[in-house]
Amino acid sequence: MGREVQRIRLLLVEASEILRDGLAHLLQSESNLDIVSVSDTPSQAVKAARAHKPDVVLTDIECSKGSAIELILRIRKVVPDTRIIVFTNSRRIDDFFSAMSIQVAGYISKENSVESLIKMIALAAEGKLVIDPPMAAIATGGLKALDGHRREARLNGVSTLSKQEKAILNLMADGATNQEIANALVITENKVKIHVQNIMHKLHARHRLEATVCAIEERLQRSIDGSGPERM
Structure with missing residues (x-):
């Protein structure tokens, strides 16, 4: 059976x-x-x-x-x-x-x-x-109608992220907490917090939500263009 x-x-x-x-x-x-x-x-x-x-x-x-x-x-x-x-x-x-x-x-x-x-x-x-x-x-x-210069800087910043930073940003966009990200990547929660701060700096994001929105927009654009998979 x-x-x-x-x-x-x-x-x-x-x-x-x-x-x-x-x-x-x-x-x-x-x-x-x-x-x-x-x-x-x-x-x-x-x-x-x-x-x-x-x-x-x-x-x-x-x-x-x-x-x-x-x-x-x-x-x-x-x-x-x-x-x-x-x-x-x-x-x-x-x-x-x-x-x-x-x-x-x-x-x-x-x-x-x-x-x-x-x-x-x-x-x-x-x-x-x-x-x-x-x-x-x-x-x-809607995103295109927002602060154009900051938005462009955030999207350009995606290319500067390390492989692990992209993995963390993808998990952030999935709604994962710092502890859940730590468990998924087998690193400490404190290490995740440091990476999140680095991600926000590279994306010129004023807070976690802006960084997450950047990841979501990157996924949406890939989906609409047919240029790549859902995740970065």
Whole structure:
């Protein structure tokens, strides 16, 4: 007998009843997904996360009866290892950066097919950062509109990073903490902190988020150009 495939435990948070029920029905039919709970409010979602400890949470950036950013932070306190994907129709660059600043596992459009959505849920469950082409284009456009000189300096700085610094920056973009980076690269957390400071200096980044955004933009540009893999 073959080994049983581990199913991904998914918590779906969606205010629209029609979309919530329809999506739950479509996703539940997939053999690798297990919809552990469906919620329409932040309070319900936090209770469900505590009770079911999902592998992945799929939520809109626009929640009824509360802030999605606050919801994500509350879920993180309950189940720190859960991967959280923002699934939205929002085209606001501020929403994208707000989500990226709290290190979500993905930011994807509701325009995706069910097949694409399932693939991205699986990638997020594996620890990868998922941003689909529509959201990548919006993010790249927004980034280009930001401080042009600083942005160019940051992107040029990527080429000056050492192999280990690039590895650390990629892990930062995946949402890893300093301790998680240390564990992944088998170095001390203090060594990671030193590398992060060096990375920020080379990228002319004023804080960790700016350095992380630089890594995300580099990935997005590679994806759009077809010039290279997701990671640097």
